[in-house]
Amino acid sequence: MSKSYSVAILGATGAVGTELLSLLEERHFPVAQLRLLASPRSAGTIVTFAGENIPVEPVSDRSFDDIDIVLASAGGSTSKAYATKAVAAGAVFIDNSSAFRMHPDVPLVVPEVNPQAAATHKGIIANPNCTTILMNVAVYPLHQVSPVKRIVAATYQSASGAGARAMEEVKAQAQAILAGNTPITEIFPYPLAFNLFPHNTPLNDQGYCEEEMKMVNETRKIFAEPQLQITATCVRVPVLRAHSEAINLEFEQSLSVAEAKEILSQAPGVRVVEDFAANYFPMPIDASGRDEVLVGRIRQDISHPRGLELWLCGDQIRKGAALNAVQIAELLVAKNLLQPSEVAAV
């Protein structure tokens, strides 16, 4: 009989938490016991998993006793409050927040890109930012064959990136606008329905927002390329779920479109979607609920002899968050990496 594991989901009632539950069931993750944790506000909800009704418990210092794997998606402050406690209790803490991503003792893992980094964990493994994951799954296979020198990215990010309530807010705003009323903004600073705006995370002194700097710094860490040149413009668009990205790549040596397509058609986690006659390329509605990052419009950059352009869409909640976290858990199980050699000093 194969081994099974005690799993805790921290932030079980959020958009990513809900998806984590679906994925554990759908992918037949060997769950021996499932503990659902959330803030006291959300505790008490009953969630069905594999035919069983499981109550959501308020998270506490003792929530991680006997837990092997924590899948955390309750925000940075909750992760900071509980990660070391979970690790001290013997669990591996797979964290979807940005709290530990850039910590030198915490591997930042996209299983299709740097699975080897997971082996170095000291109890905490970070799940990268959604836009980073989607870009990395598409770009890394090319980078392995022909090193990328510079990336210029522009994102088209759905409401789901701000959680389940943000998705409801956009729908309510659209309803209001269609009825001739003023849209109400609570989660987002400005109306998003029938509008768009630069990503509303704090800006640094250079005028880049946090979301953009995540794409820059996390990609460098995941690729283990601290010198990789990256710039990004991150924009929220009135799409419910699945992010899109326009990616301009400059290579050290030229890589042909045919080679790039061949590489991407074989790449794990990627699906090439291109029907030129039908003008059919990746779209958020097609990426939603799917595991793969859809990539298309792979073309020679006509402005640069060593450039390629590509366009991608990926499910922000799934591969951009929950699926990547479950894949990390699967990797730990498959490679027998649950026991850290030492505990991270975060």
Added chain:
Amino acid sequence: MSKSYSVAILGATGAVGTELLSLLEERHFPVAQLRLLASPRSAGTIVTFAGENIPVEPVSDRSFDDIDIVLASAGGSTSKAYATKAVAAGAVFIDNSSAFRMHPDVPLVVPEVNPQAAATHKGIIANPNCTTILMNVAVYPLHQVSPVKRIVAATYQSASGAGARAMEEVKAQAQAILAGNTPITEIFPYPLAFNLFPHNTPLNDQGYCEEEMKMVNETRKIFAEPQLQITATCVRVPVLRAHSEAINLEFEQSLSVAEAKEILSQAPGVRVVEDFAANYFPMPIDASGRDEVLVGRIRQDISHPRGLELWLCGDQIRKGAALNAVQIAELLVAKNLLQPSEVAAV
């Protein structure tokens, strides 16, 4: 008493035609007589202009008798059918379609950028594509001070770019989706509400769509820089009106953010919109109905020592189409350029 002119609007009932009428009135264009022309399908509609009810007439070969200026926005095939007839009848034909934009005998004019080109007209003057106009208004002032070598653009284009019916389609789709029904697509090939897709114009052998090649070729012609390196990814987003663009610029010599902001704050047709504390930058809802191109997020490209990033929004119907055409008419009147020296051989 100052001179006034007989003006015909070809395509008077479309989204751009309606805006042309508003702008002629709002800007006190010296209209002696106004003739409203449309396809037989749309003829018969009564339109109010300056307090007068004017019937929309079906366009015919004799529609341009006694007309000084035609403002055409009825599509390329209609422009091709009537432009030379209007010119033969003594009118200047200001064309919003793409029919003649790249013709060597037809100047392609953005009044803030290349007003001098209007003086070379031979009866027909082309109004550039919306995305081109918006980008050029923002980029040319920088290019004049510090030559731009390469542009990497990603667009976020509203439904208005496909006309008034497309705007209605997006609203109807949103209504259907919110009610749990399947959205109907008639104008667009795929649902646009709560979704987005690469611009649905035909693709060339290199995989670039027509909209992208307009940005490339038209900008080169307007800037009179045939070697300027440009690449673009054009995307339709579920915004009703006003396009947005993420623009990455590489200069021959570095240009500082402070210099760029100073140049843009003085540039005609540009309004710098940047409030870092409030995370407030150009948005389509703020650009809609406004004349200026809103520019913000002007920042040093952290991936390139001679690069700048910027973000813009502009009203696609107004500066992206109707306003630019009316400005061309104003330029012809102000510079006494209505009479061509010779007639274009298009």
